[in-house]
Amino acid sequence: DQLHFPPGFGFKDCIGDGNSGIIPLDKDTLTVIKIPSGEEHSEEINIERRIYERFVERGGHKAIPIYHGASEHGIRLGHVHHGNVRSYLDENAADEKTRMRCAVEVAEALDFTHECGVIHGDVQGFNVLVDWRLDAKLADFAGSSFDGSPLLIATYENYEYPGPKLSHKADIFSLGSTIYELMTDSPPYAGLSEKMILSRYSKGEFPDTESLGTVGSLITKCWRVEYEECKQVVHDLKGERFLFWSLELRATDTSKSREKCHSHTFLLR
Known part of the structure; x- marks a missing residue:
């Protein structure tokens, strides 16, 4: 199936793909555009759009990528630097x-x-x-x-x-x-x-x-x-x-206490 990239984007911009979509990176805005990997996956991307819109309605969540809206090509999300x-x-x-x-x-x-x-x-x-x-x-x-x-x-x-x-x-x-x-x-x-x-x-x-x-x-x-x-x-x-x-904090404090004791012992000598 022919892929419908947004104007100015192509395979050279892709940083990921999956079962339903491919993901070109917009370096100017540090966002990604998820587009269907074929017409048969358009409904899946449409469902994802509706889900992200629901997330926005409920205030969003810090541990879910930021939703930046949709276009005729797909959905735009915040770029997550290190990938999966x-x-x-x-x-x-x-x-x-x-x-x-x-x-x-x-x-x-x-x-x-x-x-x-x-x-x-x-x-x-x-x-x-x-x-x-x-x-x-x-x-x-x-x-x-x-x-x-x-x-x-x-x-x-x-x-x-x-x-x-x-x-x-x-x-x-x-x-x-x-x-x-x-x-x-x-x-x-x-x-x-x-x-x-x-x-x-x-x-x-x-x-x-x-x-x-x-x-x-x-x-x-x-x-x-x-x-x-x-x-x-x-x-x-x-x-x-x-x-x-x-x-971990207790172990750190214990280590520091030992260092202080060692330092004081050295001074007494």
Whole structure:
């Protein structure tokens, strides 16, 4: 199918693509224009437009790309500098504090999404973007369910809920897999075949998360569908993040105290 780029744009400007659209960058405004990758995907981009308009009506969310409106060609969104988190973590190191912050941001964005009558349907690392501050943005709502409409997208098997896909629980299950990916640099059951992954999920068999501590327990609760709402995940993640930061601060203070003691001992000598 012929692609209909906005005037002045072409393949040379593209910085990404997906199942439903391609994304040229407007360097002058630091925005991107998402256009359908073919006529058969026009409805998906139209749904995404309506979803972003709903987000704007509800005040928007800091962990979702900024919506700059639509045109005959597609939708215009704020450019998120580092691209998707999967590719970013493949090429860059990130400390645990950054990973925890990103997990909270994605969960908050998904909770907002659900409150707006949207089921994402494809929560996974390629659809989480990272900006220049290393803050996360949940993206790609083409194919999402809007006010109960059918999902027009399916997620990868590593994130696929073994139950009704058109549900908050399916998104929360995928969120658990995405947090696992954020914390380990790898999707759950990476390397296994689609058939093997789906078989294990259907039997309630999930990767071991014990080494991840309490956030690992949270991930397993997402997989075992022990959360009814995403805001419960947000609550637990924020508690885990606070605990992590408190322990880190305590360790820093202890280290400083030791340095002071060492300094005073030296002076007494």
